Amino acid sequence: MTFDDTPATSPPSLAEAKAQFIHLWGVSATSWGVSKTLAQVHALLLVSPKALSTEDIMAQLTISRGNASMTVRELLDWGLIYKELRLGERREFFVAEKDMLQVTRCIIRARKRRELDQMKRSLDQLANLPGDAADVEYQAFHSTLTDIQQLATASDKLLTKLMQVERSWFWDKFLKLFL
DSSP states (O other), rough: TTSSOOOOOOOOOHOOOOHHHHHHHHHHHTTOOOOHHHHHHHHHHHHHHSEEEHHHHHHHHHHOOHHOOOOOOOHHHSSSSEEOOOOOSSOOOOOOOOOOOHHHHHHHHIIIIIIHHHHHHHHHHHHHHOTTTTTTHHHHHHHHHHHHHHHHHHHHHHHHHHHHOOOOHHOOOOOHHHO
């Protein structure tokens, strides 16, 4: 018996382990607001030792050409995958960025650009709302916006610094949090 009282089983084959990883990556991504298919394509390319074509991705994940194409395009936009050109080949092949610190940077950069930067622009517009400084409702609204703007600015600075850190510094500091 294992720790959780389920019967012990033999370890999965490599193919089963890859399938489990791809499934886990996809399911986990949904809690971060990323589509399951996007994460599964990313996971497939992460564990693939060679570049895959759109057709390979479609076949291995049983998804449509349109879904595969849109997902690959989005992963390219995020900087998480790259095209690999092959002489004499008409098809495009894709390979994932395998350096997990670089993957983290790409995700932070994309999320910051799509979410935090947009929120900061909207907050700046709302903060310029004219109003009567003596009005209690206006004061409460303006105070809340100011607090959120300060948090957004601090987050922006932190994320910008995190995207610039060197590998050894990052891993040393990160691991010290847990050791």
